[in-house]
Amino acid sequence: MFVPWHMPWLPDAPEYFRARLKAVPALAEGHGAALAELALHRLNSTQARTFARTLRGLAAAGISLAPLAPFRLAVLSSATFDTIEDALAAAGARHGVALDLTVAEYDQIIQTAFNPDATVFATKPDAVFVHFDHRWLALDRFSADPAGTVDAALDQVAMVLRALAEAPGAQIIMGNVATPPGGLFGSLDQTVAGTRRAQIAAFNHGLRDLAAESGALVLDIAALAEQVGTATWFDPVMWNLYKLPIAPDCVPLFADTVARTIGALRGKARKCLVLDCDNTLWGGVIGDDGIENILIGSGQPEGESFLAVQQLALDLKKRGIILAVCSKNFDETARQPFRDHADMLLRESDIAVFQANWSDKASNLEAIAATLDIGLDSLVFLDDNSAERAQMRAALPMVAVPELPADPAYYPLYLASAGYFEALAYSSEDSARADSYVANAQRAEIKQQSRDLGDYLRALDMTLTAQPFDAQGRARIAQLINKSNQFNLTTRRYSEADVRAVEDETDTFTLQVRLKDKFSDFGMIGVVIARTHPDDSDALDVDSWLMSCRVLGRKVEEAMLQAVVEGARRAGKSRLYARYLPTAKNGMVRTLFDTLGLDLIGEEADGERRYRLDLPSYAAPALPFAER
């Protein structure tokens, strides 16, 4: 049996959990990493509360919680939020963020939203979570005028959204509404518009449109409650006693779901699924049993289980998650099923990095991350062997390692329910991304045949396009702004709503850059935002400059500068200012602007580097792109 609210993909909290947690404040360093590691366990409400208190205490003392990204979240809730608040701290740390939470007075959503001086807005929150359910919207009863009731409910939410839009900058997050169990007519509830079920379905539909118009994010709480079972999700005793909106058992899962989206806003969603082979992708041991005896494919129950794992992996790849393999095997042996077994869904061409050898798996995951040029904290490692999982967690705690049950039939549910790959938007670029990692391997072959770099790049037949921001590109622009960590000069994060606002700024220069070559279409890989310098109207001042690391070493940086210079000249500017703001992850671009020929004009104690380029002295280099 699979019980979602129990979050069985998390290992149990160890005996020493409380002692370890209490010891964190006394550490000399590494507080954030220690908290992140402790948050990987399944916690009861008391452990979660102690965790929240510890994190809050450290943050209040000004202690760095890196690598956790700070995130200020204001909560407006129609119901008691205290236990959810406790659970959110650990849930946040599990998904890469150190949450600084402020919760408005109970059941004061509208009053708070209309009060810009409310305490919850004083911290300038990064996001506002508006938390309500069917009871707050009067969707908890049979309605004689269902259209009117649903409209009134949507109007109430729209009013809150308008009020919150006055305090710009914060991403609005809402949940849709779960349908409570029980009915009125029976099966007819789905058809009669006035039932709770039909009204809530209509409301959720309207909420999606409302969110699309306003740029708010909608958590699919209805789906979550449905997966748990709504009779478990809602607890009438807890509502009547304490106005707790959901059963206490479900609070950790609810908090985890909120945290997944917040993690994704900070670029913490995972990017790559690393798969073990024997008894993870097929039943049996390929080295012992041979290709004719492993269990994979339809017609045999175990084979169906592993087929479902492969199908999920393939679907993840189709939505842009990179696949890699890490197996203790001889390389040829491990590759054989991918090449020769007719029932395998996964083929060699689906796997971006294939690490089959006898070294420890932690070293292999490091190699996978290095090859793909992504962080270890972007990896999820799926392995049926509990000893390998425990070793991986001990060696590389930043790698997500789901627990797995004895029966592989449940593997896909465990993997899909853990929320590692939360996405805020989906575009055609995403679906092409995983293939582009595979195509890298083919490019590597051309590279070997080429005499020099220029020869190689010309052989790739690259096409680069640079355009201003527009509505079509908006979701991907926001995604790049929030996900790019390494090749990001200023690491300023903007929500989709912010990006839309930038489009409307008259004097602002924006650039979305796309690249394709003869092997794949990378889609959008670069973003620049620059404005007229506040103290020098003849100059353009770069606010944001970032690029996907997938296109490093292809002179895209040079082409982006060229496009910026052309844009600046067209706008009648004669100088360009830019800066590098250091973070834990963007060391690779510390001297990018030096390399591109800008003049370093200042360096601060905190590592900030300021640059200037006099446009008349800029000469465009020859670049290996077909058109621009």
Next chain:
Amino acid sequence: MLTDDEILSRITDVVRDQLDDDEITLTQATEANNVDGWDSLAHVRIMIAVEEEFGVRFQTSEITSLKNVGGLVALVRSRL
């Protein structure tokens, strides 16, 4: 079978963690309003944590009619 003292001791641990005060001592006669920090908000958390600690669920009227820690101990015992 847990003795009343064992139940009381585990409830005490829960309350200490919930209220972040390891000095708290509870007896059968202790009432919530005699304990610093055991206010209505803390009460929600404590009751949930006690149900969780012993893996039991109480009825609405059992919770609303609780008078003191002794009553809570007896309620837990009745469920085990």
